[in-house]
Amino acid sequence: MRLPVLSFLLVFPLSVFLTWAILGYVSRRNMLDVPGERSLHSVPTPRGGGLAIAICILGGAAILAAMGEIPRSLALSMIAGGAVVATLGWIEDRAGLAPAIRGMGYLCAAALSVWLLGGLERIEIGTGNLELGWAGFPLAVLGLAWLTNLYNFMDGADGIAAAQGITAGGFAAVLFGGAGQGGAAALCAIIAAACAGFLVFNRPPARLFMGDVGSCLLGYSFGVLAVFGEHSGAVPLPAWLLLLLVFAVDASLTLVRRLLRGERWYSPHRSHAYQLLVRSGLGHRGLLAGFLAVNALILGPLVLLAASRGALPAAALSATLVAVIAWFGIQRRHGWN
Numbered sequence: 446m447r448l449p450v451l452s453f454l455l456v457f458p459l460s461v462f463l464t465w466a467i468l469g470y471v472s473r474r475n476m477l478d479v480p481g482e483r484s485l486h487s488v489p490t491p492r493g494g495g496l497a498i499a500i501c502i503l504g505g506a507a508i509l510a511a512m513g514e515i516p517r518s519l520a521l522s523m524i525a526g527g528a529v530v531a532t533l534g535w536i537e538d539r540a541g542l543a544p545a546i547r548g549m550g551y552l553c554a555a556a557l558s559v560w561l562l563g564g565l566e567r568i569e570i571g572t573g574n575l576e577l578g579w580a581g582f583p584l585a586v587l588g589l590a591w592l593t594n595l596y597n598f599m600d601g602a603d604g605i606a607a608a609q610g611i612t613a614g615g616f617a618a619v620l621f622g623g624a625g626q627g628g629a630a631a632l633c634a635i636i637a638a639a640c641a642g643f644l645v646f647n648r649p650p651a652r653l654f655m656g657d658v659g660s661c662l663l664g665y666s667f668g669v670l671a672v673f674g675e676h677s678g679a680v681p682l683p684a685w686l687l688l689l690l691v692f693a694v695d696a697s698l699t700l701v702r703r704l705l706r707g708e709r710w711y712s713p714h715r716s717h718a719y720q721l722l723v724r725s726g727l728g729h730r731g732l733l734a735g736f737l738a739v740n741a742l743i744l745g746p747l748v749l750l751a752a753s754r755g756a757l758p759a760a761a762l763s764a765t766l767v768a769v770i771a772w773f774g775i776q777r778r779h780g781w782n
Contacts, residue, residue, distance in 0.1 A: 495659010
């Protein structure tokens with residue numbers, strides 16, 4: 446585990462410096478997130494700070510690939526597809542971009558990644574496999590594209606997108622390291638360190654927002670690592686569901702609800718459970734504290750325990766059921782109409 450630890454220690458101060466430098470740049474360029482329908486903030490705030498995260502992740506993947514620490518397929522998926530996602534996100538943060546163009550770009554990046562990684566013909570379920578055959582490729586592409594978008598949808602409260610990156614990246618690093626995938630573990634540690642450095646400026650009250658360039662790339666990166674982890678057997682998909690559970694449940698159920706109500710799924714809104722909690726009086730600090738507690742003290746340890754006992758599918762199913770019940774409870778108490 447020396448390489449992952451060293452990666453974190455090197456990338457964290459680099460991320461802090463890059464984020465500080467980008468904060469000055471976007472402020473001078475007047476790249477501001479102006480409060481609107483979806484916003485939980487009340488004053489214009491600089492955005493695009495996730496560029497620092499993107500530089501760390503893509504640069505880190507390139508260095509690990511040059512060192513021979515990660516497979517070529519993983520490196521190409523992260524760098525080529527990640528560059529597309531980050532570029533589209535940066536354009537959106539700077540000048541705006543039509544949702545259709547962004548969506549097609551994310552689908553293309555996802556398709557490239559899944560193809561490079563060899564598709565997804567089966568999913569490990571406990572001691573057996575769920576055979577997907579030819580359907581595995583389009584399902585994996587859609588899942589990866591959705592994860593790219595849902596991470597962006599959940600980046601609406603101070604600190605939680607960065608905190609998700611820290612906890613998911615950190616626990617995934619432990620799982621990959623324990624399975625003998627030191628290079629992948631180092632890549633996860635780089636993601637965690639990049640998010641930790643950014644959080645210095647994004648903790649409540651946020652001085653800088655991540656923007657699409659960071660949030661979409663984080664969702665994409667975790668999706669790529671999930672497909673790779675399933676292929677290698679080191680970190681199967683149920684583990685990723687647990688690591689990203691709060692984001693996955695809130696974004697997915699909110700999307701389904703909006704579609705059933707005939708609303709445009711991509712239009713601004715404040716009906717996510719996390720948004721309702723902030724508006725209910727919990728505030729950004731309270732939400733971030735609660736989010737970190739759930740991820741770091743419950744879901745993360747649960748992943749490690751379940752993985753060691755061969756019980757990841759059962760743990761993922763049980764935790765998802767609890768999360769769904771909690772989502773409905775929050776909606777009914779604070780926002781159901």
